Amino acid sequence: MASSDDRVTGGATEVRPLARMTDQMLAVLSVLLVSDGEKGQYGQAISAATALRTGTVYPILVRFERAGWVTSRWEDRDDPGEARDSGAPRKYYKLTSEGRERARSALEVRREALAKAGLPFPLAPPPSSVFGQ
Numbered sequence: 001m002a003s004s005d006d007r008v009t010g011g012a013t014e015v016r017p018l019a020r021m022t023d024q025m026l027a028v029l030s031v032l033l034v035s036d037g038e039k040g041q042y043g044q045a046i047s048a049a050t051a052l053r054t055g056t057v058y059p060i061l062v063r064f065e066r067a068g069w070v071t072s073r074w075e076d077r078d079d080p081g082e083a084r085d086s087g088a089p090r091k092y093y094k095l096t097s098e099g100r101e102r103a104r105s106a107l108e109v110r111r112e113a114l115a116k117a118g119l120p121f122p123l124a125p126p127p128s129s130v131f132g133q
Helices: 024-035 042-051 054-066 097-116
Strands: 070-072 091-094
Touching: 024 042, 024 054, 024 091, 024 097, 042 054, 042 070, 042 097, 054 070, 091 097
Parallel strands: none
Antiparallel strands: 070 091
């Protein structure tokens, strides 16, 4: 039986396009693309990597989750292989395969639009030190 700590949420059956893509949303997507490992990334680390407040990051993650671009899971505190601290359990976010494709596409569309305007693309992958690698 699965405990409440190893639930996976956000399992939308249909991946929906998002009507609007802000720079903040693109920043979150770029972090998720860079850190797209087996485990995913937790909200506070995404916040640190993007220099966005958690009050901005978490609603963006919820929006992506509802659209089917992202899934989430709570860390398993009983798993001996799971790194943990004494704080509250972390919720990890990971791009779905369709979300990964849509994220790459959204970033490329923005990059092309800025290039046409002669502007630099401001979003850069976060330094690996943010993720402890």
